[in-house]
Every structure is written in structure tokens, then in C-alpha cells.
Amino acid sequence: MTTNYDAQQIQVLEGLEAVRKRPGMYIGTTGPRGLHHLVYEVVDNSVDEALAGYCKTIDVSINADGSVSVTDDGRGIPTGIVAKTGKSGLETVLTILHAGGKFGGGGYKVSGGLHGVGISVVNALSEWVEVTVWRDKKAHVQRFERGIAIGEMQIQPYPQERTGTSVTFLPDDTIFTETTKFDYTTLSGRLRELAYLNGGVRITFIDRRPDSEREEVYFYEGGIREYISYMNRDKQPLHEEVIFVQGERNNIQVEVALQWCVDAYNDNIIGFANNIRTVDGGTHLEGLKAVLTRTLNSIGRKRNKIKENESNLAGENIREGLTAVISVKVPDPEFEGQTKTKLGNSEVRGIVDSLVGEVLTEYLEFRPNVCDAIIEKAVQAFKAAEAARHAREMVRRKSVLESSTLPGKLADCATRDPSESEIYIVEGDSAGGSAKQGRDRRFQAILPLRGKILNIEKTDDAKIYKNTEIQALITALGLGIKGEEFDMSQLRYHRIIIMTDADVDGAHIRTLLLTFFYRYQRMMVDQGFVYIACPPLYKVERGRSHYYCYSDRDLQTRLSSFPENASYNIQRFKGLGEMMPQQLWDTTMNPETRTLKRVEIEDAAEADRTFTVLMGDRVAPRREFIETYGSKLNLNDLDI
Numbered sequence: 001m002t003t004n005y006d007a008q009q010i011q012v013l014e015g016l017e018a019v020r021k022r023p024g025m026y027i028g029t030t031g032p033r034g035l036h037h038l039v040y041e042v043v044d045n046s047v048d049e050a051l052a053g054y055c056k057t058i059d060v061s062i063n064a065d066g067s068v069s070v071t072d073d074g075r076g077i078p079t080g081i082v083a084k085t086g087k088s089g090l091e092t093v094l095t096i097l098h099a100g101g102k103f104g105g106g107g108y109k110v111s112g113g114l115h116g117v118g119i120s121v122v123n124a125l126s127e128w129v130e131v132t133v134w135r136d137k138k139a140h141v142q143r144f145e146r147g148i149a150i151g152e153m154q155i156q157p158y159p160q161e162r163t164g165t166s167v168t169f170l171p172d173d174t175i176f177t178e179t180t181k182f183d184y185t186t187l188s189g190r191l192r193e194l195a196y197l198n199g200g201v202r203i204t205f206i207d208r209r210p211d212s213e214r215e216e217v218y219f220y221e222g223g224i225r226e227y228i229s230y231m232n233r234d235k236q237p238l239h240e241e242v243i244f245v246q247g248e249r250n251n252i253q254v255e256v257a258l259q260w261c262v263d264a265y266n267d268n269i270i271g272f273a274n275n276i277r278t279v280d281g282g283t284h285l286e287g288l289k290a291v292l293t294r295t296l297n298s299i300g301r302k303r304n305k306i307k308e309n310e311s312n313l314a315g316e317n318i319r320e321g322l323t324a325v326i327s328v329k330v331p332d333p334e335f336e337g338q339t340k341t342k343l344g345n346s347e348v349r350g351i352v353d354s355l356v357g358e359v360l361t362e363y364l365e366f367r368p369n370v371c372d373a374i375i376e377k378a379v380q381a382f383k384a385a386e387a388a389r390h391a392r393e394m395v396r397r398k399s400v401l402e403s404s405t406l407p408g409k410l411a412d413c414a415t416r417d418p419s420e421s422e423i424y425i426v427e428g429d430s431a432g433g434s435a436k437q438g439r440d441r442r443f444q445a446i447l448p449l450r451g452k453i454l455n456i457e458k459t460d461d462a463k464i465y466k467n468t469e470i471q472a473l474i475t476a477l478g479l480g481i482k483g484e485e486f487d488m489s490q491l492r493y494h495r496i497i498i499m500t501d502a503d504v505d506g507a508h509i510r511t512l513l514l515t516f517f518y519r520y521q522r523m524m525v526d527q528g529f530v531y532i533a534c535p536p537l538y539k540v541e542r543g544r545s546h547y548y549c550y551s552d553r554d555l556q557t558r559l560s561s562f563p564e565n566a567s568y569n570i571q572r573f574k575g576l577g578e579m580m581p582q583q584l585w586d587t588t589m590n591p592e593t594r595t596l597k598r599v600e601i602e603d604a605a606e607a608d609r610t611f612t613v614l615m616g617d618r619v620a621p622r623r624e625f626i627e628t629y630g631s632k633l634n635l636n637d638l639d640i
């Protein structure tokens, strides 16, 4: 042993100690994700060996003791002494950070990037690791504990032809404190994905743990072509054969598989860079989208499917119904974004574009039927999008939703400050008249709605919107059309007060309004902007005093407070219109004396259900509802 060796040894210990101190820096987390990452790291080394053309089979097993073994039939990690480290290749790969790809042959490590931290990281974070290498008709075995080699590498004769590497490791539970239990589904998902991405590599997966014993084989000779067939298994393909493009330029490998489906209207494009799923896209996907749009438009014109005077089909039209996988292998991948799942290498964009352009053009030129089917589908998509846009515009133009002029019958308030403004939505013109005269015009606006509003027969979105009363309401409030962002800054009043008569019609109109808010402007209810006014039902006069009663019980309580044979007079308000403006102010509109009920989301939801019964297609339940509740339907009974 030389002093040189000791210096090396110290360096190794410091390196692995750094990994154990800050595992997150190397594997992201020490939670379940990081735990499974250990397996991917080891498997990636075998996949690299397969991609280099030396390995056909990778066996992964979860052992009965919870450890994991990854065994391949590659060349085997070199076992001879490495001059620089003075140790075997095996020990060097397992103990020196990033040593993996640094010696022993050309080519690049494809699985760099997100994983690619090296097998030494797995070693550092494992309670123990055992590696067996079959090479040169010998079996070489070396054990490690928490990253440190235990004893000398054992060498035994192994007369068979076999070559390969087997790595077994048990995660260190002092590092992975949350769990060291591997999840079958998580591992099988990734292993299957790897088998699709690396066609021809056979991956077997065995769970040997008692009670969860299972075995599966992932082997897809067609690679990502088969992945597409699998994803489209329940759909109807527009063309039989999955389109496949493969090529290499400037050391960058590109594989693309495409298939359009008749019965799909979205696109489903999945990207990978160096076998890592690029959830956030990147230059490979940008290149693919660009080349698809350009190629199909150009062929479409050549084949006269798109006429000279017609505009190009948009990318999204062309991608409608498309299932695609693009997998690129890049020597120095740059992964960007928060989660490092976006490919950043700008040279990839152009390479994908030109390579796919050439191959796809030729492919489609030889298959005019496929070509025409794809373009016709895109033209259909284009027309559908045009029609939808047109319809949307028509609805907007027809309705007053977009117009800025306030409805004529709105008696607006003076203030322009929404936070102090109120709007009373009043049923009928006569009640509207009383309210207009009784209000405080500085901050109270009145919008009378006609009883006609009740004539909506079906619970149909379009019908609610076409209703002129609802349109007036939307404009008065300053709201937008359904589905568009609720913009609070546009809201003209922060108190929207529904004030209807205490009879069946009043209940109808209130139900309709609540339903409208619930279905189309739910934020208004959530934010507590919607209220219900509580007008009195009775006025009781006795001598020079008078009292307003807001329910039957209220009336009984009042009457029972009078002496036995007192004389009094009861007036029942049949509608708001019967009240004098001053009365309406005193009882219902004056903030000092009135009662307002703020509408809760449950109230609105209940109204929505009631609305379905009242206004729905089915006559029977509606009749039943009206017969049951019709006569006594008033604000108090509805309990809102």
C-alpha cells in the first residue's frame, strides 16, 4: 500500500460522506421518490450497456429481505486495476463519484442528466451493496457497507461463457427514514416505460417478497411504436400503421412514433430526453410540433387538399387526435425548469425539425391515403374550430353581454364606488316604481325584472343566456359571459339584493336568479355578494302605533303581546308594489332597520335543485312540487 493509495482513500471517504450528509443534493429527496431513484440509477447503467449494444436482458428483483438486485448480461464492469486509483474498476465505479462513464471505452452515457449521479451514490446510501461481475470466465464478488469496500474482491473460476453485472443493494434506513419499502407499481411503471423506450431490451421484474410475489416481463421489439399502439388500444386509428421516424445527426439520436385516431380530439404527445420523461416539454417537442405543421400544410397544398386561397391549417388542427412519442438521446442534456423536466438544448429543435421533415415527407408521399386521411381530419378540426368561434361570437353579438350600455330600466345610483353600491333586483315594474321612489339614490340602484323571466321552459344554458332579463342583469352588474374569468374589478355593486314578492311567482324568480348565480357566477355567491331582502308580510296597526311582521309566527307573537280585547288592524302585503315607497324604505331598504340574508352556497345549490324540478323537462315532478308547495311558498317557508 502506498501513500498515494491512502490519499485516494481519504478522497473516497470524503466524497461518499458528502453524499450521506446531503443526499438531497444527489437524489432529490430521501422520501419514496429518492428511494426508488436508487433502483433507476442502477438500471440506467444496465440500459446504457444495452444501448451500447452489449446487453439484451436486464433482470430486476425485489428480494425477500427488501433489497433489490439488478442483473444484466453486458460486458461486466471492468475488474482490472485502474492506474489512477490503484483499485479495481469495480471498486472505482462503486466508490468514486461520477466515475461510471469516465473510463473503459467510448460512447457516451445516455442516462446522464436527471439521474446519472452514478452507482457510487447508491453505494453511499445503502446499508450494504454486493456486486458480482462475470468476465473472463471468472466471477468477481465485492461487498460494500455504507459505501466502504469490505475485504478484497473475491475471484472464482466461472467456466461458462457468461458476462454481465449484478448489483444488489439494501437502502440505508438511517438515510431513508420515511420508508425503505419499494412499491411494485412504481417500479413496474418505470421499467415498462424503459422497455418501450429501448425497444428490444428485455426487462424482467420479479417481486420475491412474501405475500406480494409477482413476475412480469417487458419486452417490446417495436419500441415506441408499440407504446403508441398500447396508448391507442381503445381508440379507432385513422391509419393502420404507426408512423415511425428514426435518425441521428450531430451525435443526437431522434425517434418519433405517430398515430392519429378518428375518435380523439385532443393531442397526446409525450417527450423523452435520455429516457427521462420531459413533462415540461422543451426543444425536441418544439421541433416536432413545428415540423408537423409545416410538413402537413405543404403536402396538403401539393395534394390540393388546401386550396391556394385558403389559409394554412393551425398546428392544433393538425395535432387533433394525434398520439405521439418523441424520444431523443443527447450527449450533454440540459434540463431546465423547477423540476428539471424541460429539455433546453437548442440544437435539438432544428435537428428534430429537419430530420423528421425529410423522413415524414417521404413516408407520406408513398402513402397518399394515409396522408389524405390526416389532412382531411385536420381540415375538419379547422372547420369545427371556426364554427365554434363563429358561434361564440354570434352569441356575444346577439346578447348584450358585450355591450357597454347599461339597460334602460336600470335606475343607477350616484356613487361609482362598488364597495358602497347596492343593487336591488326587483320583480315587476310596479314594485320597481316603489323601490325607485323609496331608495337612497346615492348608493342604491334598482333593476326591475319582468315576470316574463319565468317563461324559461328548459334548463338549458343557452336559454338562460338568451333571456333578456338575465342579459340586463349581467350588463347592469358588469359581469362577463360564463366560463370567462370572474373579474372582481368589473363588478359594479358589492351588494346584490334580490327583492321579490312573498308568493309563488316571487319564489320562482328568486329561484331562477339564485340558480343563475349558482351555475354561472358562483364566485359571486362564494364571495358573499348576493343577498335576499326581507320585506314584511303584514302591517299591524293599533292606536297610533304600527308594527311590521316578517312571518306568520312574527305576527302571532305580536298579536299575543296585545291585551285580551285590544282592537287592531292587520294589513297583508300581497306584493311589494302595494307598499308605499316610504314603507319599503323603512322596512326593507334602510340599512339601519332592514334585515338582509346573505346567500350561502348551500342556499344557491338548493335553489339549483329546485330550479331543475320547476323548470325542467319533466312535467310530473314539477306539478307535484307546485301542488305540494305552491300555496304556501313564501320566503319564510323556503327558509332562505
Ligand code: 0RA
Pocket: 042, 045, 046, 049, 072, 074, 075, 076, 077, 078, 093, 100, 101, 103, 104, 105, 165
Ligand atoms: C465501465 C466500462 C465498461 C462497462 C461498464 C462500466 C459497465 C457498468 C455497469 C453497471 C451495471 N452494468 C454495467 N455494465 C457495464 C466497459 C467494459 C469493457 O470495455 O469491457
